[in-house]
Amino acid sequence: MxxxxxxxxxxxxxxxxxxxxxxxxxxxxxxxxxxxxxxxxxxxxxxxxxxxxxxxxxxxxxxxxxxxxxxxxxxxxxxxxxxxxxxxxxxxxxxxxxxxxxxxxxxxxxxxxxxxxxxxxxxRWALTVSTAGTGTGTVSSSDGSISCPGTCTAAYNGGTSVTLTATPGTGSIFAGWTGCDTVLDTTCTVTMSASRLVTATFDVQRFTLTVSTAGTGTGTVSSSDGLINSCSGTCTATYNSGTSVTLTATPDAGSIFTGWTGCDTVLDTTCTVSMSASRSVTATFDVP
The missing domain is CATH 2.60.120 (Jelly Rolls)
Structure with missing residues (x-):
């Protein structure tokens, strides 16, 4: 009926x-x-x-x-x-x-x-997401309401559990969360019982440049930024991802410069490397 x-x-x-x-x-x-x-x-x-x-x-x-x-x-x-x-x-x-x-x-x-x-x-409580740090990255929610930068605030019903995921940009690393209820690596979970603010921190990735000298002669290697200065033997310096470093080899008296290994480009005694990963460069000096 x-x-x-x-x-x-x-x-x-x-x-x-x-x-x-x-x-x-x-x-x-x-x-x-x-x-x-x-x-x-x-x-x-x-x-x-x-x-x-x-x-x-x-x-x-x-x-x-x-x-x-x-x-x-x-x-x-x-x-x-x-x-x-x-x-x-x-x-x-x-x-x-x-x-x-x-x-x-x-x-x-x-x-x-x-x-x-x-x-x-x-x-309906406001969830606001922000990013911080020296690097870049994005934060998105599993329901698609947040995609930050861009859409960084969304309203949720009371009691809703929201899962956020941080994705670092090229040359950056994810450094951590603040404002979450629970954290698992790049994932943050919050329960919307009040308005919430969550921050994801991204830092620029840094790589080590190792410079060595070799051969029967002697000489030094210096970088144009001064972080590697008159290196003889083995020296290191740390750079932000994507940094271009120019090295110059200077032979000592009685020695000659005979070549580079590990460079991206070479022009005579000058070597250029792009720090997209940790790098090792060797300058060889020989006795003529």
Whole structure:
């Protein structure tokens, strides 16, 4: 005897239970309506139905929803009240209700169909992501709402668990998170019980340049930036990823410069290397 359903409001609470201290931090506040499964009440009997809001969302009102037509008008609502949980117990004074329950008497000679409905209030909290450090990178959420830089703020329902993933840019490394509930390598998880700020730090990747001298003669190697200065033997310096380093070989008196190994480009006594990884360069000096 199921009919097409449309909402018919038979009872609606005028009390809207809002908690200003909680909502003050919310990005937005939204409402939605849920209905219980259909319940059939036989003639001369009492039936009841109840429905709960999602998660910890708060019920702000509710009542009877039933099929359009004379059957709805024949129902007698014995009681309609907010409930605290699935037990169906009435919500206590000053406690936030999380659902609605109705009790209906069917005085007719035919079965009647009923549903309870509830109007729910949901908090939507702001999650803001920022990046920091000397390097570059991106942060994205598993649901696609955040892709930062670009879209760095999104609003989520209270209780939502959000997973963020950090991806370092070329020449950068991921250095860490702040503001997460749990962290696993480049993954951060936050539960939206309030507005949250999460920061991902990316630093420029740094590589070591090792310079050595070899051969039967002697001489020195220096870099144009001065980090390697008159090196004889083995010397090292650290550079940001992508840095171009120019080295110059200078033979001592009685020696000649005979060549480089490990360079990207060579011009006479000059060697150039690009620090996209740790590098080793050798300058050879021989006795003529």
């Amino acid at each position: 199921r009919r097409d359903l449309a909402v018919l409001v038979m009872a609606l609470s005028s009390a809207v239970l809002l908690f200003a201290a909680v909502h003050a931090q919310a990005q937005t506040v939204g409402t939605y309506v849920l209905r219980s499964p259909a319940v059939f009440v036989d003639p001369e009997l009492t039936g009841e139905a109840q429905v709960l809001c999602n998660g910890s969302d708060v019920a702000t009102g509710g009542g009877l929803a039933s099929s359009v037509g004379s059957t709805a008008e024949k129902m007698h609502v014995s009681d309609s009240f907010p409930i605290s949980d699935a037990s169906g117990a009435p919500a206590l004074d000053n406690a936030a209700p999380h659902g609605w329950k109705i009790i209906v008497f069917n005085p007719t000679l035919e079965s009647l169909e009923l549903q309870a409905f509830v109007v729910c209030l949901t908090n």
